[in-house]
Amino acid sequence: MAAGKQRRAQTVPELPRPQHLLRGLRLTAGPPQPEIHTMKETPLSACERDFILKAIEEKKRLDGRQTYDYRKIKISFGTDYGCCFVDLGQTRVMAQVSCELVAPKESRPNEGIMFFNIELSPLASPAFEQGRQSELSVKLNRQLERCLRNSKCIDTESLCVVSGEKVWQIRVDVHMLNNDGNLMDASSIAAIAALCHFRRPDVAVQGEEVTVYSPEERDPIPLSIYHMPISVSFSFFQQGTYLLVDPCEREERVMDGLLMIAMNKHREICSIQSSGGIMLLKEQVMRCSKIASVKVSEITELISKALMNDKTARKAGGRCGFAESMPQERITALKVDETPVETADVTEKASGIIKEAEAPPPTAPSPVVPVPGVGQVGLGLQNTWGVEEEEELEEFSSGDDVEEVTKMEEDERKNTKDDVVEILDSEEEEVVILHPEKPQKAENVKSSFHQKGAPSSKKKTKQKP
Amino acid sequence: MSTTGGMFAVLKEKVGQVLVPGDEFCFGAEETISLSESAKPERAVCGPGLRRSGDRLVVMKSGVLRHKPPLTFWIDSQQKRYVATKGETVIGIVTARAGDTFRVDFGGSELASLSYLAFEGATKRNRPNVQVGDLVFAQFLIANKDMEPELVCIDGSGRANGMGAFGAGGLLIKVSLGLVRRLLAPNSDIRLDLEQLFPCELVVGMNGRVWVRASSVQQTLIVANLLQSCDTMTTQQRQQLFRRVQQGAL
Numbered sequence: 001m002a003a004g005k006q007r008r009a010q011t012v013p014e015l016p017r018p019q020h021l022l023r024g025l026r027l028t029a030g031p032p033q034p035e036i037h038t039m040k041e042t043p044l045s046a047c048e049r050d051f052i053l054k055a056i057e058e059k060k061r062l063d064g065r066q067t068y069d070y071r072k073i074k075i076s077f078g079t080d081y082g083c084c085f086v087d088l089g090q091t092r093v094m095a096q097v098s099c100e101l102v103a104p105k106e107s108r109p110n111e112g113i114m115f116f117n118i119e120l121s122p123l124a125s126p127a128f129e130q131g132r133q134s135e136l137s138v139k140l141n142r143q144l145e146r147c148l149r150n151s152k153c154i155d156t157e158s159l160c161v162v163s164g165e166k167v168w169q170i171r172v173d174v175h176m177l178n179n180d181g182n183l184m185d186a187s188s189i190a191a192i193a194a195l196c197h198f199r200r201p202d203v204a205v206q207g208e209e210v211t212v213y214s215p216e217e218r219d220p221i222p223l224s225i226y227h228m229p230i231s232v233s234f235s236f237f238q239q240g241t242y243l244l245v246d247p248c249e250r251e252e253r254v255m256d257g258l259l260m261i262a263m264n265k266h267r268e269i270c271s272i273q274s275s276g277g278i279m280l281l282k283e284q285v286m287r288c289s290k291i292a293s294v295k296v297s298e299i300t301e302l303i304s305k306a307l308m309n310d311k312t313a314r315k316a317g318g319r320c321g322f323a324e325s326m327p328q329e330r331i332t333a334l335k336v337d338e339t340p341v342e343t344a345d346v347t348e349k350a351s352g353i354i355k356e357a358e359a360p361p362p363t364a365p366s367p368v369v370p371v372p373g374v375g376q377v378g379l380g381l382q383n384t385w386g387v388e389e390e391e392e393l394e395e396f397s398s399g400d401d402v403e404e405v406t407k408m409e410e411d412e413r414k415n416t417k418d419d420v421v422e423i424l425d426s427e428e429e430e431v432v433i434l435h436p437e438k439p440q441k442a443e444n445v446k447s448s449f450h451q452k453g454a455p456s457s458k459k460k461t462k463q464k465p
Numbered sequence: 466m467s468t469t470g471g472m473f474a475v476l477k478e479k480v481g482q483v484l485v486p487g488d489e490f491c492f493g494a495e496e497t498i499s500l501s502e503s504a505k506p507e508r509a510v511c512g513p514g515l516r517r518s519g520d521r522l523v524v525m526k527s528g529v530l531r532h533k534p535p536l537t538f539w540i541d542s543q544q545k546r547y548v549a550t551k552g553e554t555v556i557g558i559v560t561a562r563a564g565d566t567f568r569v570d571f572g573g574s575e576l577a578s579l580s581y582l583a584f585e586g587a588t589k590r591n592r593p594n595v596q597v598g599d600l601v602f603a604q605f606l607i608a609n610k611d612m613e614p615e616l617v618c619i620d621g622s623g624r625a626n627g628m629g630a631f632g633a634g635g636l637l638i639k640v641s642l643g644l645v646r647r648l649l650a651p652n653s654d655i656r657l658d659l660e661q662l663f664p665c666e667l668v669v670g671m672n673g674r675v676w677v678r679a680s681s682v683q684q685t686l687i688v689a690n691l692l693q694s695c696d697t698m699t700t701q702q703r704q705q706l707f708r709r710v711q712q713g714a715l
Contacts, residue, residue: 042572043570045558048636051682051685060682
């Protein structure tokens with residue numbers, strides 16, 4: 001009976017199960033899926049989807065933008081050359097450029113190598129899994145490569161040091177820090193801004209010798225960049241009827257398809273890519289490219305301004321970098337203004353405090369030299385070298401508080417007189433046995449163990465409200 | 466927790482102050498029990514953020530100490546991540562159907578289960594009309610760290626009492642838990658201010674999700690954006706913002 005049910009319900013072969021479990025088999029399509037305990041992003045409810053589509057039909061966006069408006073773009077650079085942060089609304093992306101001397105490719109011996117890498121980490125969104133090459137990650141990587149490498153925006157021949165042997169490999173790593181939609185645009189802005197900001201070490205070739213100068217010896221030189229390709233994303237809804245520029249995350253989840261146009265400010269298209277399988281008319285694509293050229297020129301100007309600001313800040317010697325670009329008047333910023341401190345009566349206050357405070361623990365100056373050639377470090381209770389006390393007194397009286405010295409002297413005197421016991425017959429060897437502290441020397445015990453006692457006394461004062 | 470009258474005095478002193486984790490109210494040996502007072506010890510009720518540890522009351526979360534006479538004390542703290550608690554009403558999104566139950570996402574670490582029969586008037590033959598992707602307003606029947614959370618859409622006597630599936634035409638937004646509690650408080654300022662603006666329908670879930678519907682798309686968007694932005698504002702700033710919106714009323 002149960003076996004019959006099994007044959008009818010299952011379409012995919014499954015591992016054989018014990019009989020009593022088969023009775024509970026549900027007649028749903030396919031085998032039951034195991035619960036995967038990864039972080040999943042919140043599912044989009046039907047009412048949200050309907051609302052967003054309805055709002056788009058009325059030409060309203062969730063955050064009040066117009067159809068062709070970009071969110072607020074903020075570009076800031078780090079202290080290293082080649083580090084760039086881009087904020088596109090709430091979407092946050094960081095690009096870092098680095099370089100290395102490597103052997104060139106066989107087919108192109110006198111050209112440098114460009115390497116692009118986009119990292120999607122769970123930091124940006126719970127939907128991204130660490131380590132796994134998801135579809136989105138592959139797509140973004142391909143798009144960025146086509147946008148920057150195939151457009152030949154960087155002069156790779158200038159990256160050659162010794163033809164056929166040593167060329168520069170420029171590596172651009174883009175990290176997503178927060179995903180609120182439109183990662184592609186943010187990544188392309190960050191990548192090209194970081195490349196423009198980057199400085200590579202200076203190299204001198206003299207015959208067979210290649211010298212790479214460090215940044216301290218010679219100023220590093222910028223890369224030679226021909227043009228700045230920037231990608232602009234268009235999202236389509238209702239089978240291409242409605243179009244939005246720069247979709248945010250919720251709009252992206254509802255869209256039918258995406259068109260990405262990468263262009264530079266000279267109105268040259270570097271790459272066009274359409275995903276989602278929507279049918280686009282020729283007029284739509286032409287309109288999009290016109291919108292893209294307007295947006296690209298605005299964004300290029302923004303990048304140039306940011307680069308110029310950073311350059312002037314560095315030249316003027318002012319503080320530059322990520323920390324300076326953080327807004328200070330926000331509730332989440334932890335910066336306190338410099339507060340002026342009144343220092344007029346500091347000396348009187350200080351002496352008053354010293355008088356009221358407890359006596360400091362008597363620490364022996366370390367190392368103590370009782371006799372030339374002998375050193376004693378730490379709070380020694382007893383001197384086991386068998387030297388005379390008078391010499392110790394002479395050494396002590398130089399430079400330290402009289403209080404401390406007298407206490408130490410009491411220590412030494414009492415200890416050496418009571419604790420030295422000879423147990424061997426031999427006169428040449430003097431064996432000294434250290435006895436534990438005697439209770440009548442209570443105050444000395446306290447003074448030498450004052451360090452350990454301090455925390456417990458502090459505890460007591462705290463508990464009194 | 467049984468204490469003497471002395472503890473209450475100290476706690477009441479601190480009401481309204483900001484406390485941080487690690488602050489203790491330590492009593493016991495230092496307090497002398499007065500023989501003239503009544504022998505019945507008073508019990509303080511520790512709410513969220515406070516925990517009893519031996520004869521001490523320890524603060525677990527950072528926030529403001531609140532008091533509700535006669536005996537209840539708790540810490541009013543702020544966070545965004547929701548932890549399922551029994552008896553709280555939340556807005557969940559139905560993600561899948563598994564046999565006789567729905568798998569519902571409420572923003573916690575795992576999905577909760579909601580049985581078909583936990584709706585008003587539902588029987589084995591009369592299934593509720595709930596699809597995948599719908600919003601449900603439900604309360605927790607089981608919610609602890611050892612078991613899978615379970616939701617129900619009926620109260621103890623079998624009536625819906627406002628719970629169930631809903632959602633057509635509105636917008637779902639995510640806010641912090643503090644704002645949600647302020648919205649649900651008995652004499653809530655934010656609710657009063659919202660009432661002055663324009664008529665709207667609100668469903669507030671304790672998991673930080675709020676569903677808004679007003680008479681037009683534009684008004685719904687306005688209310689949604691207002692709620693999201695007035696989270697960290699003081700009362701004056703918020704009233705200023707609401708007044709500005711009212712004057713430029715669209």
